[in-house]
Amino acid sequence: MRVAVFGAGYAGLTLTRKLERTLPTDVELVLVDETGRHLLQHQLHRVVRRPDVAEDVLLDLSDLLDRASLRVERVTDISPADSEATLASGETLAYDLGAICLGTATNFHGLDGVREHAIPLLELDDAERIHAEFPEDGRVVVGGAGLSGIQVAGELAELARERDASTEVVLLEQEPAVAPGFPRAFQDAVATALADEGVVVETGAEVDHADDETVVLTSGTDLSYDQFVWTGGIAGIDAIDDDRPVVRRDLRLTDSTFVAGDAARVVDADGQAVPASAQTAIAQGRAVGTNLTRLAEHGLSDDGGFEPRLTPYVHESRGWLVSVGDHAVAQVGPQVLTGKAAKAVKTGVGARYLSNVGATEKGLELLLDEFGP
Ligand SMILES: Cc1cc2nc3c(=O)[nH]c(=O)nc-3n(C[C@H](O)[C@H](O)[C@H](O)COP(=O)(O)OP(=O)(O)OC[C@H]3O[C@@H](n4cnc5c(N)ncnc54)[C@H](O)[C@@H]3O)c2cc1C
Incomplete structure (x- = not known):
């Protein structure tokens, strides 16, 4: 039996780290990723101000895997109905x-001229380009005030201050408030x-x-700009027909295929869309790990019995x-923290994640970087 994570x-x-521990040992486990590295995307905005931290936001996958075999290749198409992918x-x-865990692409919503003139922020190259092209005066317009837009606008304002530049940073949001949802x-x-x-x-x-x-x-209203950054939304990727499929509550798309993270559109028990975030992606990766293992064990047992019950994602x-x-700003329960307390929470959460994926040294580097030795 082969289990593949895309x-x-x-x-x-x-998900892969969990499956390494929970799948029966005679199941082959394959992880396919086009870069061979794990990007700490929730830290990407930091590269906009400090390109020297680029190496800190990338982890070599081969250092983090145990029994999974890694294929560094681009997936061009996945057919969940046929249980096969084309590389x-x-x-x-x-x-x-x-399991399809391919994240998303930037959504330009078909707005005239936006794809052509704006820089998106999804990959390391984008962050490095925003840094390299930052204007020393004039105006930077950031379109979209979700998590990435908020954080990149904050970094650009700090960059202007550090350089003593007179650049104005304008953050546009179509909804009545920043951080919609x-x-x-x-x-x-x-x-x-x-x-x-x-x-x-x-x-x-x-x-x-x-x-x-x-x-x-x-x-x-017209807004002239010297740099235009677009963080105005996410879309499905081409390997699954530019779609973010809606999955069942057990995160299953077809009998053989699950979808987790930003690649899926998930609604909670109240019918509200779950915000696309690293936190959600991690929780869904764990949930799919449990269900996938149950199905693999059942498949191997060959006892002809009913399929096991899968646990719904909550x-x-x-x-x-x-x-x-x-x-930083942190909401913990009903309490909103700002200043040093919020920053400590953010750094602690980042370090815990790194240690969970086996990158303990990077976790320590992150702590030292934020707080000093
Ligand atoms: C600047 C910025 C700041 C953010 N800040 C926060 C934050 O503070 N908190 C938070 O919770 N979230 C934050 N987010 C959102 C968070 O990063 C995403 O929600 C999260 O990365 C989604 O995880 P994922 O596993 O679904 O996808 P991703 O992390 O995007 O992973 C997708 C993986 O698939 C691989 N891949 C993609 N296409 C292919 C292909 N065709 N073939 C092979 N491999 C492929 C990629 O290389 C990548 O490794 C931020 C996002 C950005 C851009």
Whole structure:
């Protein structure tokens, strides 16, 4: 029996590490990722201000895996109905049980001129490009105030301060508040932290189109820019037809294939969309690990009995964390923390994750980097 995991982000790496421990030993476990490295995407915005931390946000997958075999290849197509994937080399990889954890692409919503003129923020190259092209004066417009937009705007405002540059950072959000979908108290604290950083926040500001020097809002307002960064949403990736499929509560898409992390669209018990986040991806990776192991054990037992019951995924947020320049905002239960307390929570959570995926040394480096030796 072969179990295949596609994508080694938060969902895929968490799942693979779990399966290494829980799958029967005679099951082959394959992890396919196009980069061969695990990107700590929730730290990517830090590279925008400090490109020298680029190496700290990448972990070599071969150092983190035990029994899984790693295939460093691009997946060009997955057919969950046929339980097979096509790799860029042209090879067809058939699997008995699999999980799609390929994350997302940037969503430009088909807005005229936005894909052509804006820099997205999803990969290391994007962060390095934003740093390299940062203007010493004029205006940077960041479109979209979700977790990535908030954090990149905070870093750019700090970068301007560190360089004594007069660059204005404007963060646009079409919804009435920043951090849409998050609790109200968290949104308010983030708005205050952004204002303290000197970021100009425009809510209810919907981008209509852009050209090489201006972003135009649906209200008709023109905003000239020197740099335009787009963090305005996520879309499905081409290997699964640009779709983010809706999965069943057990995160199963077909009999053989699960989807976890940002690649899936998941709603909680109240019918609310679960926010795409590293935290959610990790929790879903663990949940798929439990269900996949149960199915693998059943498949091997060959006793002809009923399929085992799968555990439904229940979204339980332990709170939310976001950094805004050198500061952070954390919601832990009903309490919103800011300043040093929030930063300590953020660093602690990051270090715990690194130690969970077997990168203890990086966890220590992160702590020293944030707090000093
Ligand atoms: C700047 C920024 C800041 C963020 N901050 C936070 C934060 O503070 N807190 C938080 O919870 N979330 C944050 N997020 C969101 C978080 O990073 C994502 O929700 C999370 O990465 C989703 O995890 P995932 O495993 O689903 O996908 P990903 O982490 O995107 O992993 C997908 C994996 O699939 C691989 N892959 C993709 N396509 C292919 C292909 N065709 N073939 C082979 N391999 C492929 C990629 O190499 C990657 O390893 C932030 C995001 C950004 C961009």
